[in-house]
Amino acid sequence: MTNDVLSGALSGLRVLDLTRLLPGAFCTQLLADMGADVVKIEEPGRGDYNRDFPPINVKESGSFLLLNRNKKSVVLNLKSDEGKEALRDLVKTADILVEGFRPGVMDRLDLGYDALKEINPRLIYCAISGFGQDGPYRLMPGHDLNYLAIAGAGRLFADRDGNPVVPGLSIADVGGGSQMAATGILAAVIARSASGLGQFIDISMTDGAFAWLAYHGADWLFGGTNPRGGRGPLIGQAPCYNTYECSDGGWVALGIIEEHFWQRFCAAVGLDQLVDQQWPEGPDAEAQFSELRALFKTDTRDNWVARLTPADIPFTAIYDVSEAIEDPQIKHREMLLSVDHPVEGTIPQLGFPIKMSGTPCTIRSAAPLLGEHTQSELRAIGYSEDQIEKLIGNKDGQEPQR
Template sequence: MAAPLANLKILDFSTLLPGPYATMMLADMGAEVLRIEAPDRVDLAKVMPPFDGKFSTTFSYLGRGKQTLQLNLKQPESVEKVKQLVQDYDIVVEQFRPGVMDRLGIGYEVLKAINPKLIYCAITGYGQTGPYKDRAGHDINYLAISGVASHCGRADSGPPPMGIQIADVAGGSHHAVMGILAAVIKRQETGEGAFIDISMTDAAFALNAMAGAAALAGGQPQKPESGMLNGGTFYDYYQTRDGRWLSVGSLEPQFSSRLCDTLGLGELKSYALSQKPEHQQELKAAIKQKIAERSLAEWREVFADVDACVEPVLTIEEAAEHPQLKARGMVVERDRGDGQLQRQLGSVLS
């Protein structure tokens, strides 16, 4: 897309990951983002290793396409500067605990009085209301409270610490962007601004989707390795001879049939479609044994032309070189903040 948000100006008061990721997405789509940085309060994303050049790789990535202005928001002159800026800006994004911006004198009501068309997005762990609104938390806590962690992982070892920040990014960042863009559309129609209250816990709870729909409608509570998609069936990861992993997602009949034929397990095709746990476990054990007989490279060659929803588990470095991701432009070179180019994750929407 050719900078569809080029007419939007955003004041970004957020730090760490959820807010900066959201404003990075908006900047990738052309928005002008001014990041307000506290001179006396270090953003942990800025000093979190590894480093590449002056800044951490995380900070360089999240900061792309943005300008920075240092303001000590505890100083009256900085507060006045924000009030001046907001006259000319469309959107404010902040990630403080509820009430902090009000105490600084630049909360929603104050800024709205200056710019009635302002769209103000507050991203917090638990939202602006409720008994947990002032409680500290991190991604792992939001996944725990929202029920997501309860049906992930293995039955004998419990939920895994995830390698990505699900509640922060898939929850907070993406829902913030959706809320902001919805408010922009509404403002175009009505001329009115909006206050957007994003709770990462709310967003994580909504991510339960299929499992949540079943549970709330009176279905059986889902536990690790008990459902179709969380290890209770042959839909799973399998270790290869060289200690790597292969993903098998061959749920539909045409895919499971090809899987069984390719592995020499034709006699177990009916088990792939069975809802009996013992059939699924027998098929799963057979697949496990077969996959362990060859290396990942060998299995990649075997399944290269087999349309069966079977793919290798790649490292991030390997994924960056995968022909599909390369063809989609998902690795880009961008200024890392000091004039030097850095390879970064590309934007899904740009």
């Protein structure tokens, strides 16, 4: 699916994407989907680390194909003088640069914000890192699981005994990194329209995850209670807000908070005696859990959904990915699209989470081949054929890999 009829909301903005994993890729794809001209700067040979993550479709990683549509690929060796100079020349025409290196790496290459703003004072420079650009942990390695752990969120993902478990989604990467970065970038674009100047944006994925603790932070800051997964009303302790296995091995999510929904549920399943016991504790909670577990084991998942949907309560089947793709709501919202790729063929794409009436998101191109746009992007900033050939010949750039 492609649509070039309307310009995107961010049409005219040029982004240099130096990131190599999920947080930066998701951020810049949001910008690209909204019309920004995003140019990936990749290292010779391997390129973006996402390119070889399983599963591999034909030659390219499925995750890379889902995270890099609407982008171009320029290969530059940023450890060489020629590669650095080419990046500086690209910065002259850029609005935004996004990088995800450990703090200090770009400064050591003489490509940090202080150096690049001298070339382009309007540049908005966003650095996404695990712990931020300063502080005692700034140079520590880490990934999503570590950032959640330090942010206090690691104990919220737990079994009912309070034992921490690994979350199934990269929450700190995307929620604490990608989305915070995109928000900061767009705010800086607006600020620049008044000041004429860019700025440095310091995104810590740990900060972002910590900022998500509004509900659970209140438990400690105002209630003196340390929240733990499995031991709080909305994190596993309450029977009314929990998951249950059905007779066929399928699972359902009972997500009731409001009293009127609980009353409807009790009436629909014939448990009127529980109407006044929505939030039991201790032995009473265990007894109610046992009762509801036994109840849901009496029928299949889909039969329970058919039975309780008319009751108009927060109750849904728990899908795996293949089922979610076929769900009528997901289909109606066009959350699964497709695009043609020169090597991979017609490939699926996850749809746009942001729906805009006047400047809708579009798919203009599939994820790029490694180095696909090296020559065209360098030509666009005035490089001669001899300069381009020299850059590629010295392996400071790269021909497209097909």
